[in-house]
Amino acid sequence: MTMSLAVRFEGIEKQFGPVRVLHGVSFELAPGRIYGLLGENGAGKSTLMKILAGYERPSAGELYIDERQREFASSRDAEHAGIVLIHQELNLADHLSIVQNMFLGHELKKGFFLDEPAMREAARASLNEVGLHKNPDTRVRDLIVAEKQLVEIAKAMLRDARLLIMDEPTATLTPAETQRLFGLMTRLKDAGTTIVYISHKLDEVERITDDVIVMRDGRFVARAPTAELTRQQMANLMVGREVSDMFPDKPPLAEDAPVALEVAQASVPGWAHDVSFAVREGEVFGFAGLVGAGRTELFEALVGLRPSSAARIVINGKTVELKNPRDAMRHGLTYLSEDRKGRGLHVDMALKDNLTMMTLERYAHPLVDTRAERGALAVAMKDFGIRTGNASSRARMLSGGNQQKLALAKFLNPDPRVIVLDEPTRGVDVGAKRDIYFLIHRLAAEGRAVIVISSELIELIGLCHRVAVMRAGELVATLGMDLLTEERLIAHATGTH
Ligand SMILES: Nc1ncnc2c1ncn2[C@@H]1O[C@H](COP(=O)(O)OP(=O)(O)OP(=O)(O)O)[C@@H](O)[C@H]1O
Ligand SMILES: [Mg+2]
Incomplete structure (x- = not known):
């Protein structure tokens, strides 16, 4: 006792x-x-x-x-x-x-x-x-x-x-x-x-x-x-004030918007089998499923982080082969991993170095222009609501949720056309969550394709034009806006449909 x-x-x-x-x-x-x-x-x-x-x-x-x-x-x-x-x-x-x-x-x-x-x-x-x-x-x-x-x-x-x-x-x-x-x-x-x-x-x-x-x-x-x-x-x-309407109105999606990303017959040994889907420019496309359904593994494989077979990937009409996340970035696709600490941020590096790491060429002519970097950091801190008493600290010193916001800022810095966000609001407070939702819709309204993997169904329903559900490595359903309810998503995810 x-x-x-x-x-x-x-x-x-x-x-x-x-x-x-x-x-x-x-x-x-x-x-x-x-x-x-x-x-x-x-x-x-x-x-x-x-x-x-x-x-x-x-x-x-x-x-x-x-x-x-x-x-x-x-x-x-x-x-x-x-x-x-x-x-x-x-x-x-x-x-x-x-x-x-x-x-x-x-x-x-x-x-x-x-x-x-x-x-x-x-x-x-x-x-x-x-x-x-x-x-x-x-x-x-x-x-x-x-x-x-x-x-x-x-x-x-x-x-x-x-x-x-x-x-x-x-x-x-x-x-x-x-x-x-x-x-x-x-x-x-x-x-x-x-x-x-x-x-x-x-x-x-x-x-x-x-x-x-x-x-x-x-x-x-x-x-x-x-x-x-x-x-x-x-x-x-x-x-410390009233928080209202967590989700902005979904940006309108043109019927004939061109396909930004097409994935055909992607298989990841042990994780995913024969998954095909297409996401259009300006679309917010969700991925629902239980942990272990293979969503993270599927996207890790698509960007070359783990072996896959037979996937055909088309970005903006061009068939591509993606060897690693950097390669994916060059082709206009960015993937923000759910494992922020392992793959997202370099926690012992300064905030500005994390932010500009993937776009360093922009700041180097040929010496790195640290003033420009600091300027970019100031803008990102404002855009993403990153809060710290000390902008020259290391990423490790940020609170958990602020690390998350920095990771988002870093991955969007290269200005990608297709954005894959794996659990983008994990550990983020209500106010910042709302900011991220607005940001996702802004990115879509600018004509980018945004894929959101999330375990929060409310978030997928509030954000997405369509949601694909994966179960045990298979894409079992894709629900349009008119069909998006928690009950349906759970039924498909658990196979009790
Ligand atoms: N070792 C450190 N050195 C400098 N600043 C630090 C350090 N640890 C925490 N801080 C700062 O202290 C403040 C509070 O951080 P803390 O981690 O306690 O927040 P939190 O309430 O747990 O937030 P979250 O919900 O994001 O986890 C933050 O501004 C953070 O940047
Ligand atoms: Mg904390």
Whole structure:
């Protein structure tokens, strides 16, 4: 039985160099409840929770655990006090196995030796609990993003937390996996664990949390029992103004608009079979399906990131062969991967270098004109609403949602004709989401073809002229605007049609 734990923040401040990101945050968490922590990208949610979990030190202010003032020197210190954080940016070592990752720094020993069977057994039980049926010896690099997230959660389960912080744990999960996670959270809460749940998915916050706490611009702004707030009110509190009409009107699509991208009989061994579709200029074309349906793998193969067979790709009337994403870009097609950290951004490079990386020739004559680069960054920050106190920082220092916006800016910088966006609003707050929706429609209105892969059906319905549904590697249906409903999309995706 876990002992309950209460937390009190007293005037917490945090500065990174000259930039202040937390301004005197004070509030309390009562034991044995599930708290939703809400706020726009960059509001300071992750930073505050890293302070609580010993990953960061506050610049000022006090932290009380069960009414005792504590200063954690490290995350290990916080773990001893029963506080465990599941990171937003997955923190696993790619080259190690699942079980090695789960016990890293906490290895079980038998005498002098590692007790491998015991670790494997415990890992298996914990993986089972979160619903990931993988051999614990599988290398983490061979897992997809959602599976890595489940490993992070299973790893946290091993630590026997009294306070568990989950930083956007469901961003990559399917509805079924999320449901299972919620079951687990409810069991933990019943056993007395306090949970802080950070998410931009307000429907989930509504379903699973007891109270919500809202932060804005590094300050605490509100707390209330979840049942007393509507989603609209939550959004308004986060943004500090009324948020309305998430989706703009769809741009008109001419009946005779020329085809911008045609894909015929694309097959990806193990993932997709004989997929054909065509997208017209000015069209927003969606891809729905469960995780594992093969959408990401299909597009990775089309741009040469994995082997495929027999695909015929025609861009603007020209049959092309795409060897890699750069090649695709030269032919006018850009693909923004769902795995931002792995393939989207170079997190240790400066913001401006990330932005201009794919179009460097534009800025080099022959020396790179860094002033022009900085100018381009200023424009992109405004266009995409990228928020940071320090424009010359590295991408790693941006909040999760702001990294996402930077990745979008980077991939649109080459001015492509066909744009493939894989989960473009993952981890993005309501205000920024709306900005991205407007941007997608602007791109389409300019005559580009935009393909959106998304696990949020509402988003596909609100954005797209047509939505293709994939199930187990096959394109099973394409629904036009008049047929787009959540029920139909789910029925096709699950095969219960
Ligand atoms: N190591 C760092 N160095 C400099 N600035 C940082 C660092 N870590 C975070 N920041 C800044 O602190 C602010 C708050 O970031 P934080 O990650 O806490 O936001 P968040 O509320 O979790 O946002 P999101 O919803 O996008 O995850 C941001 O402006 C971010 O750029
Ligand atoms: Mg965050």
